[in-house]
Amino acid sequence: MASLEDTSKSFRLERHGSYLLRRINSAKVVAASSHLLFRATILATVVLILLFTLHYPPLLLSGSSAVSSAGGAGGHSNHRSLMASSSASAASAINYGGAAWEREVRRSATPRRQDGLTVLVTGAAGFVGTHCSLAMKKRGDGVVGVDNFNSYYDPSLKRARQGLLGRHGVLVLEADINDAALLTKLFDVVPFSHVLHLAAQAGVRYAMRNPQSYVASNVAGLVALFEVAAKHADPQPAIVWASSSSVYGLNTATPFSESHRTDRPASLYAATKKAGEAIAHTYNHIYGLSITGLRFFTVYGPWGRPDMAYFSFTQRILAGKPINLFRRHDGAAVQRDFTYIDDVVRGCLGALDTASPSTGGGGKKRGPAQLRVYNLGNTAPVPVSKMVGILEDLLGKKAKKNVVTLPQNGDVPYTHANVSLAEQDFGYHPTTDLATGLKQFVKWYVEYYKVQTGKHTDSKKRAEEEGEETPATATA
Numbered sequence: 227m228a229s230l231e232d233t234s235k236s237f238r239l240e241r242h243g244s245y246l247l248r249r250i251n252s253a254k255v256v257a258a259s260s261h262l263l264f265r266a267t268i269l270a271t272v273v274l275i276l277l278f279t280l281h282y283p284p285l286l287l288s289g290s291s292a293v294s295s296a297g298g299a300g301g302h303s304n305h306r307s308l309m310a311s312s313s314a315s316a317a318s319a320i321n322y323g324g325a326a327w328e329r330e331v332r333r334s335a336t337p338r339r340q341d342g343l344t345v346l347v348t349g350a351a352g353f354v355g356t357h358c359s360l361a362m363k364k365r366g367d368g369v370v371g372v373d374n375f376n377s378y379y380d381p382s383l384k385r386a387r388q389g390l391l392g393r394h395g396v397l398v399l400e401a402d403i404n405d406a407a408l409l410t411k412l413f414d415v416v417p418f419s420h421v422l423h424l425a426a427q428a429g430v431r432y433a434m435r436n437p438q439s440y441v442a443s444n445v446a447g448l449v450a451l452f453e454v455a456a457k458h459a460d461p462q463p464a465i466v467w468a469s470s471s472s473v474y475g476l477n478t479a480t481p482f483s484e485s486h487r488t489d490r491p492a493s494l495y496a497a498t499k500k501a502g503e504a505i506a507h508t509y510n511h512i513y514g515l516s517i518t519g520l521r522f523f524t525v526y527g528p529w530g531r532p533d534m535a536y537f538s539f540t541q542r543i544l545a546g547k548p549i550n551l552f553r554r555h556d557g558a559a560v561q562r563d564f565t566y567i568d569d570v571v572r573g574c575l576g577a578l579d580t581a582s583p584s585t586g587g588g589g590k591k592r593g594p595a596q597l598r599v600y601n602l603g604n605t606a607p608v609p610v611s612k613m614v615g616i617l618e619d620l621l622g623k624k625a626k627k628n629v630v631t632l633p634q635n636g637d638v639p640y641t642h643a644n645v646s647l648a649e650q651d652f653g654y655h656p657t658t659d660l661a662t663g664l665k666q667f668v669k670w671y672v673e674y675y676k677v678q679t680g681k682h683t684d685s686k687k688r689a690e691e692e693g694e695e696t697p698a699t700a701t702a
Contacts, residue, residue, distance in 0.1 A: 334397035339366030349425030444498035462584035493636025514586030523603030527567030528670030566658035576652030603643020622680030
């Protein structure tokens with residue numbers, strides 16, 4: 227019996243040992259597998275980061291994939307082109323900062339008159355940005371511009387404006403307002419007294435095709451600028467920025483007054499501008515930024531935006547192509563408060579000159595700061611059909627018109643500005659009627675694009691019939 231007990235104990239010990247051995251071997255396999263899985267996870271993460279860096283460098287370098295249009299307009303941007311533009315901007319921020327670059331920035335920013343302003347202009351190669359920069363430089367202010375030269379409309383027009391500004395001593399950097407590193411560097415180099423923020427994704431209808439670009443520029447870009455101005459700039463600059471008459475949306479009370487409701491936007495563009503006004507209130511309240519918003523009403527004139535009706539109608543009339551004239555659902559004419567660029571420039575400079583200093587610094591508010599909003603319009607709505615008639619006379623050629631009902635694409639049927647507040651606070655008073663302003667635009671258009679109008683052709687024909695030399699022949 228003792229022998230049988232010993233055998234049984236030996237058997238049980240052997241089974242228990244075998245069980246422990248299997249558990250140990252299993253634990254080793256699990257540990258090895260876990261280690262292998264951990265290494266594979268690390269490797270996969272590294273690969274993903276490398277791929278992400280290659281495809282979206284601006285997100286890692288400058289903290290933003292957004293792009294702002296910088297005061298432009300017109301065409302066929304998409305997500306791919308926006309990312310490419312941001313990438314170029316981020317690369318520029320890395321290359322900026324050398325001694326020669328800083329000298330150029332300071333040279334352009336230095337005022338030539340006593341008590342002159344030192345102004346950073348965003349969207350400087352845009353329509354309004356170019357005219358404002360020239361006007362400020364002419365009166366002796368220091369001006370530095372930034373623009374991302376995106377392809378919303380023909381970048382060559384923006385480059386031509388950049389060349390014009392350069393010939394007048396204004397440096398325009400190719401950069402994006404979402405590039406916080408670049409903005410920070412600029413404020414390190416120059417203590418800007420003011421910012422004229424005109425960079426934006428413009429256009430009502432384009433928002434239906436590329437809504438993200440409006441959020442990236444008009445919301446994220448505005449926040450990026452406010453962040454640097456509020457928390458980094460020393461001293462904090464006073465900021466004047468471009469809102470829009472589009473914020474009045476479905477408002478039916480006329481003329482549009484700053485006291486009217488703006489909570490019913492008719493387009494995403496209008497919604498982003500309304501959001502901008504709310505964001506401005508927040509940064510004014512928390513950080514003491516002095517902020518003035520300007521609601522522009524259909525600005526037109528030389529060096530204008532190709533997506534605007536007066537510009538595109540001119541192109542199509544000269545090319546013999548049809549134009550679409552919108553009418554309201556009740557059959558009434560669509561009307562716009564067309565405002566000439568020189569009047570708008572005077573309004574922008576008036577807002578800059580009367581802007582109070584910001585009251586914060588280092589991200590802290592030290593007292594109440596100025597917060598304003600103004601209409602800048604012409605106070606004289608004109609039917610779009612009348613604008614076409616003026617163009618026909620100036621071009622000497624009849625338009626081929628398609629009259630269609632105004633679609634539900636964000637356009638509003640009527641705009642009319644009440645500018646009494648701007649007149650009261652900084653003497654804004656528009657003086658240019660539509661016929662006079664369009665005459666100046668057509669003169670510029672003919673010279674810039676080197677085209678002949680029907681009027682020129684008619685006068686040449688008459689001169690030939692009468693045996694006279696045409697002006698071109700006479701100067702040859």
